[in-house]
Amino acid sequence: MTERTLPSEGWPPAVLDPAGPYSEPVTLLAWVLLVGGTVILAIVVGALWIALRGSPRLKTRLGGEKAIWILGFAFPSVVLTGLLVWGLLLTSSLSAARVPVGAMRVKIIGEMWWWRVHYQDGQGRETLRDANELHIPVGQPVLLELEAADVIHSFWVPRLGGKMDMIPGRTNRLLIEADAPGVYKGQCAEYCGGPHALMGFVVVAHTPADFARWQASRLPSQGAGGEGLALFLSSGCAACHTIRGTPARGLAGPDLTHVGSRRTLGAGILPNNPGTMAGWVADSQAIKPANRMPAYHQFSGEELQALTAYMVSLK
Amino acid sequence: MKGGAAISVLMLLGACAPAPVETAPADTDAVARGRDAAARLGCGACHDMPGIAWPKGRVGPPLAGFGARPLIAGRLPNRAPQLAAFVTDAPAMVPGTAMPAIPMKRAEADDIAAWLLSLDD
Numbered sequence: 001m002t003e004r005t006l007p008s009e010g011w012p013p014a015v016l017d018p019a020g021p022y023s024e025p026v027t028l029l030a031w032v033l034l035v036g037g038t039v040i041l042a043i044v045v046g047a048l049w050i051a052l053r054g055s056p057r058l059k060t061r062l063g064g065e066k067a068i069w070i071l072g073f074a075f076p077s078v079v080l081t082g083l084l085v086w087g088l089l090l091t092s093s094l095s096a097a098r099v100p101v102g103a104m105r106v107k108i109i110g111e112m113w114w115w116r117v118h119y120q121d122g123q124g125r126e127t128l129r130d131a132n133e134l135h136i137p138v139g140q141p142v143l144l145e146l147e148a149a150d151v152i153h154s155f156w157v158p159r160l161g162g163k164m165d166m167i168p169g170r171t172n173r174l175l176i177e178a179d180a181p182g183v184y185k186g187q188c189a190e191y192c193g194g195p196h197a198l199m200g201f202v203v204v205a206h207t208p209a210d211f212a213r214w215q216a217s218r219l220p221s222q223g224a225g226g227e228g229l230a231l232f233l234s235s236g237c238a239a240c241h242t243i244r245g246t247p248a249r250g251l252a253g254p255d256l257t258h259v260g261s262r263r264t265l266g267a268g269i270l271p272n273n274p275g276t277m278a279g280w281v282a283d284s285q286a287i288k289p290a291n292r293m294p295a296y297h298q299f300s301g302e303e304l305q306a307l308t309a310y311m312v313s314l315k
Numbered sequence: 316m317k318g319g320a321a322i323s324v325l326m327l328l329g330a331c332a333p334a335p336v337e338t339a340p341a342d343t344d345a346v347a348r349g350r351d352a353a354a355r356l357g358c359g360a361c362h363d364m365p366g367i368a369w370p371k372g373r374v375g376p377p378l379a380g381f382g383a384r385p386l387i388a389g390r391l392p393n394r395a396p397q398l399a400a401f402v403t404d405a406p407a408m409v410p411g412t413a414m415p416a417i418p419m420k421r422a423e424a425d426d427i428a429a430w431l432l433s434l435d436d
Contacts, residue, residue, distance in 0.1 A: 270370070271357045274415035279360025279372045282413070287360055287370040301413035305406060308415050 011200045011268055013185040015158040020177040022141070022161040025090045036083075047071070094162055096173035099143050103175075106134060107145045110153030110166040112192055113199040113291055114254055114267040120145075128218050129242075131254030132267045133202045137211040138178050146172045154190035157203050163189050178205035183263060194290040200268020220245030221257055221314055228310020231303055235296065243314065253293060260314040266291075278308040342429055349430025352423040361414070365434055375414060382432040388412060398428040 016031075018024040050058050061067060105124065109116040119128040136142045146155050148166040156163040161176035178184060186201030206214055221243050225232075229246060232238060238248035244257040259265075262272050266288050270276045280287060282304055283295040299307065350366055353359075359370040363377035384393050388409045391397045397408070403424045405414035419427075 265360075270360055271355065273356060273417055275417040276357040276360040278413060278415050279357070279370075279374050282361075282374045283372060286373040299413070301411045304413040305415055 010183060011185040011264075012187050013158050017159055019159040019182070019184065020161065020179050022094055022175050022177050023159055025094060026162050029087060029090060036079075040079075043071075094175065096143060096175050099173075099175070100141050104136065104140065104142045105145065106142060107147065108134070108155060108166075110146070110148040110150075110155065110188065110192070112150050113188070113195050113288070115155075115199075115201055116149075116254075129255045130218075130258065132200075132264065133204065133262050135204045135206060135211065135214050136176070136178060137208050138181055138205045139208075141175050141177045144174045144176060146174055151192050152190050153188050153192050153199070155186065155201070156189040157184050157186035157201060159184045160203060160205075165190060176203070178203070181205050181207050181210070185268060187268070195288045198266065198269050198288045198291075200264065200266075202263050202268050204263065217261075217315075218258065225310060227303075227306040228308075228313075231299075231307045232310060235298070235307075240293070256311070256314060258314060260312045274308050274312050277311050278304055281307060281311065345426045345429035346433045347430075349423075349426035349428070352419070353427050353430065356417065356419060356423075358427075365436065378431060378434060380436060381434045383435050388414075393432070395425070395428045395432060398431060399424040402427050402431075 016027055018027040047062060050062050054062070102122065105120040105122070107116075107118040107120060107126075109118070115132050117130045117132070117134050118126050119130070121127050134142075144155065144164075146164055146166045147170070148168045150168065152168070153166040154163055155166055155174060157176060160178055161174060164172050164174040166172065182205055184203040184205065186203065188196055188199035188201075190196075192199065222245065225246065229243075232241075232243070233247060238246075238250050240250040240253035241256045242249055242251065244255075248256075254267075260272075264270055265272050265276050265280050266284065270280065270287065281296060282299065283297075284291055284293045285295045353364060354367050357370075358364060359367050359372055361372040361374035363371040363373070363379070365379050381393075387393050387398055387401050388405070390409050391401060399421075401408045402417070403419055403421075404416040405412050406416060
């Protein structure tokens with residue numbers, strides 16, 4: 001039996017399957033460079049073969065002044081100049097220097113090894129905090145302001161846009177857009193230590209009506225906390241995590257106000273259900289080694305059930 | 316001929332093994348579907364399972380050789396109906412367990428049970 005990994009669906013993401021206007025030029029450019037590079041490699045290998053094994057007549061022609069002018073000067077000049085002009089024209093639409101008026105704005109901050117997501121209004125004021133998952137409406141550009149809290153990360157949702165580094169002390173801007181509703185996975189694309197490979201991301205694109213419904217559902221937690229909330233507060237969880245509407249105000253880890261409604265756990269890597277929630281809470285170190293949440297060995301079976309049920313109820 | 320000889324040898328070997336508990340032949344489609352469902356649901360978050368490379372959780376027991384175990388969680392007979400009920404709603408079957416009820420289709424639970432019962436290594 002072959003070993004296989006089927007983690008959260010669609011992750012790691014497909015990289016050559018564009019689903020929006022900011023990823024299509026990148027994919028086209030990638031294919032043109034791949035095919036063009038292959039053709040030029042074939043020409044070089046052919047020339048090498050002539051130089052080593054060709055007839056004296058061919059060797060003489062290859063080493064002649066005319067061949068050097070054409071293959072050594074004219075060909076690269078034309079190809080490289082053409083590629084430069086075409087590439088700049090093709091990708092000029094990706095520039096975040098010209099942001100469409102009224103575009104939705106979200107600040108995303110890379111952390112070891114997850115993402116803070118701060119939704120903003122038109123004036124750049126924060127409206128909502130979340131983590132590891134971004135909700136957007138389809139058919140309109142979304143401006144991402146990308147920052148890093150510790151080391152360099154790179155934000156990459158291949159089907160929706162280009163790849164952009166997140167650099168401590170800087171704000172880089174990236175535009176993304178989805179043509180159709182769906183779930184689009186992302187991945188940190190700059191090695192950031194430890195479990196970098198398990199630093200995934202999720203973008204959920206909604207129709208405008210669904211997006212409005214989603215926005216209206218982002219209220220502070222109203223849930224009956226009971227034993228689960230009591231355990232959350234007494235076991236140290238609240239030192240790192242915020243659940244709005246409760247005394248949990250920690251800032252070191254992801255905001256969990258709506259953790260039960262997320263598509264994934266562990267930053268894009270696991271499906272979200274009561275089973276994976278229990279596994280993550282009790283021993284995230286076995287799933288994502290060296291992540292900053294410790295394993296919790298103090299819970300009884302009933303306590304873990306209660307805590308898990310509470311977390312799952314945070315829709 | 317070669318194949319026939321191999322089958323004869325296998326039958327002879329089979330004759331030496333203790334009589335299997337389950338006499339019905341394993342449904343290989345159900346076994347494959349069960350493994351995929353277990354991977355898709357993320358059962359690996361708590362269990363180290365043969366054929367699933369990641370994750371290999373430690374909260375619950377490793378499931379290699381599960382089909383050869385006489386009991387589920389030390390409480391229930393390890394038969395398909397009980398196992399399918401257990402993977403769907405463990406606390407109802409074994410009160411006090413840390414394993415939560417996990418939303419899944421009836422067919423998925425049956426497939427996962429078929430896969431777990433096929434694990435003999």
